[in-house]
Amino acid sequence: MEAEKTTLKPDALVVGGGPIGSIAAFLLSREGLKVVVIEEHRKIGLPVHCAGLLGIKAWKALPIKPVESVKNEITSFKIYSPFGEKLEVNKGRTAAYVVDRAIFDSEVARSAENTGAKFLLSTKLKHLDPADGKAMCQFRGRKKIIFKPKVLIGADGAFSIVSRQLNLFKSKKMYFGFQYYTERGDEQGTNEVKIFIDNVKNVNIFHWIIPSGSVVKIGSIFPGRENMEIVRRKLLKIASVNGYRIKYSSLWLVPSEPVESLVKGNVAVVGDAAGQNKPLSRGGIYFGVEAVKIMCKWVLKAIEEGNKDLLENYGREWRRKFMLKIRLSLIGRYVFEGLTHDEVRKIFRVLKRHEDQLSGVWDLDEQEEILFFLARKAFFLPGLSLRFIKDYLKTIFH
């Protein structure tokens, strides 16, 4: 039996009803464009794969404030070395918000709908024609829709079909984010995030404990699917030592670095689909929000002037604003991942001596501040400067 087919020609087709796709829909439909968002899941915001920690700059950058999603305000951080040393950062004011991503995503989508964007749920992009951004989608069941949009926006997350079909991913390396959602622990009601530096198979990684209303999120970002079991056991140990009861868990991909190119023809990619995450902590909301605002500016211009070549300016402007920050943080990540136990211990000791200055440079959104501070204080530790130069060369020739 032949599947039922429909053809739609919106100004913009947004693939992915995550926060970045919905913000794109909001910004474009607010300006009068006909926008359709397709989302493969039945419900916006589910399943959740996020700790929901948003630095204060990320929150301020949001064009829509999903206030109902805020579960906690964070004022301080404790960072633990694998050997039990502890650094404390007390900002003395709200440094971050913890949001419930299911509520966050649906609030943002609702704002986009209120400006006129149309959301098609249970609708998955199946195929994209790289020549003209023509997209074939399928509803659950057999109904097919062919979209011929003026602009197609790939906001379909870390496993982006859009970026894969256009061959945009530069690196095949994948990181994973695994998280337990727990309840009943000491962290409930606190305003403090804990970060644990740890190691899997000679690669340094970090775990977190983030209190979020009645839930405490315990998670980790790590390279290589084969390390999943080791990480799972480590997180279970953290949960049991602190008396948390596991409710459920989630595992998802985390991009390694930005894609090669943000625009191809009339297609633009943004958010996790474009690898626009902070290279150190891997949070994606801040860079994604900053990117989607730049992208929408150029989508509007390209459609107004009927010139899709103007879209290229999105890539140019984003790179000008963010690539230096990203390169610096990538070097920081390579250095961090390769540090020996002894080097981690020495860095903690140096930082402990300057602990009182840490809160001044601790910024969840602009993380190169912390790196500059670290470089100033610890660069001349034996071996570290050589490692820095080696990793710097790696980011250039990679």
Ligand SMILES: Cc1cc2nc3c(=O)[nH]c(=O)nc-3n(C[C@H](O)[C@H](O)[C@H](O)COP(=O)(O)OP(=O)(O)OC[C@H]3O[C@@H](n4cnc5c(N)ncnc54)[C@H](O)[C@@H]3O)c2cc1C
């Ligand atoms: C464990 C973990 C913890 C994290 N913690 C934080 C944090 O604390 N702070 C932070 O800033 N970031 C965090 N991140 C990263 C953050 O979740 C992402 O950066 C953010 O969700 C990116 O938003 P997005 O809209 O680009 O993509 P997504 O949120 O992934 O949304 C993409 C949407 O596209 C849909 N989709 C995918 N393919 C298709 C298709 N073919 N057709 C139709 N729809 C499709 C998906 O269903 C999804 O709804 C974390 C990530 C992980 C894994």
